[in-house]
Amino acid sequence: MRRATLNDVAKEADVSIASASRAINGLDNVAEGVRTRVLEAAAKLKYIPHGGARSLALARTNTIGLLLPDIYGEFFSEIIRGVDVAARARGLHLLVSGSHGDVKEAVAAILAMSGRVDGLLVMSPFVDSQDLGAVFPVSLPLVTIASRIGQSGYGAITVDNYAGGKLAVEHLLAQGCTRLAHISGPESNFEAQERKRGFATAVATAGSKIAPVTIHEGDFTEESGFRCVKDILAAADGGAPLPDGIFVGNDMMALGALFALKEGGLSVPDDIALVGFDDVPIARFAQPALSTLRVGVYELGRRGLELLADALANPDAEPAEGIVISPELVIRESSKRTG
Amino acid sequence: MRRATLNDVAKEADVSIASASRAINGLDNVAEGVRTRVLEAAAKLKYIPHGGARSLALARTNTIGLLLPDIYGEFFSEIIRGVDVAARARGLHLLVSGSHGDVKEAVAAILAMSGRVDGLLVMSPFVDSQDLGAVFPVSLPLVTIASRIGQSGYGAITVDNYAGGKLAVEHLLAQGCTRLAHISGPESNFEAQERKRGFATAVATAGSKIAPVTIHEGDFTEESGFRCVKDILAAADGGAPLPDGIFVGNDMMALGALFALKEGGLSVPDDIALVGFDDVPIARFAQPALSTLRVGVYELGRRGLELLADALANPDAEPAEGIVISPELVIRESSKRTG
């Protein structure tokens, strides 16, 4: 059976569709008699308002689009949680989509969202997000999370990955490490680049206190962390100096690294100290527990949504200042050296 | 600046709105000249189709609504992944919402989705989901995941929690345990009840081989698992027999239990063997690695979506048979007894 429309309800209650609409929406200029008649009719017909139609008429969807590289996994899950909680608090709904690391998909997702959302919350760590910028409907409020999309008109919330990288190195040095290595995220990832830059800067600052340093490129997966360490160990077999501290570009790779080190018979942190990035929940369960830089991923999502919601609430306010979140060093066993 | 509408494009290209629509949508009955004019106009005006309006006209949204108790955390994240992958493969979009354990919120979410989605994928583990049933627009295709909503007209995909509970007990017995305990999920959760029922049945079947058994109610959180074990230990201090095997209603609680046992100075699995449920990713990283019942959460999501998508594709086909997924026992260190 066709679903009931407002028209059906109006007919059933023997009033005009306008009155039916008013009654349903609880406007006050409706006679009590009419209201009850309409509500009864609605109940009888199991009428449920058609959200899409209403949105069209109101030019308001009460939905915001969330575009993430992926919509599952520890990290993104936390973002979603932050966004969800904040959205719920404001009566907004979420249309989520994952771009699966593909700019084309991201563009497609945004197109599909057009006309279904009031604003966009986007996390797009691709270095070349120019294509994205091109499609953004000029008029759609947009907030970016940890991304580097040009001139996002409405605000951005970013992580100071550079500072995080520096912190990691400084911590390792303070622990007495003198031969550092870095396992970086993919070249194409903006955040990965910033972390690497922080690493490089801090190393340069330390100057001669540090022996030569190597950098290995992973892709943020556990497996790639494992592989990079294998490379390092192989190089050491070949005579290269073994590092005594590794700053790994994210926790998942650090977990892989840990695994590879254990397998190689090395002790963490005594032979090699390890620092990750992100503080995913699993980090504290690793053996040894993983030192890392906590980003407050939940906060990232929450504040991102709030920024957007505020922009929506007063559309002609100044675009809010960008928010920068500084990672916080969390020291656990993987980097605590007795030395 | 107002966003461009199809009408604007039509004017710019000096054709009727109908032709503009046809050109944009790539229909073939459009002269080449017109098509290029329209496409140029669209590009010039940065026209982006309004998805909402299109949906209204087509009575098709290409979006499916996903309603979960929560939309983050290991477990749900995996479901989302399954759904996401399958949806993407079919060109469908996802409108997700969390009900936060509250039937009212779930109802609200469904109402909000009405008219924005073509079908609903719902996981609602509340035992009393009657209220939910009441709101479902009769006409909206609906597939339930691991839920017990009455007569869901279009299919359901369920986990055989009962069988899982039995498996867990049988495994513990095979390991030589003779004094079992169960830490259950909340009374109000359908899945928790089924697992408990499986536990009880298997225990009854084993009969006199088993000493008295205790059941403790948690709420699926790590913390509650911790607490329940504390209770058990306290009871043991009071003279009650200590169990030598515990079947825990889900992995998160099992993790908490593990923690509490360690803290109590007991060895797992030698003093007490432990089996969880779900096989969340963290389970294998626990110390000792957690034995558990793998549900294939990803599959749950994927197949749920496919069921729904199929129903959407041929609306008058027979409602598909419900799919039952049997949990698989994953034996890790936490239950491997030498005895």
Added chain:
DNA sequence: AGCGCCAATGTAAGCGCTTGCATAATCGTT
């Protein structure tokens, strides 16, 4: 030249809803 035919285009209705405006009904005032 005149016929029908087909392809390209336009017209307008309609998807389900909201809302400004006009109309009708009710009331209190003097």
Added chain:
DNA sequence: AACGATTATGCAAGCGCTTACATTGGCGCT
């Protein structure tokens, strides 16, 4: 009793799009 002020109600336009149907013009044909 007649007036305006105040409500309640209905009419109809419009949100941005699709599409059945009508219209137009060009073509080949006899």
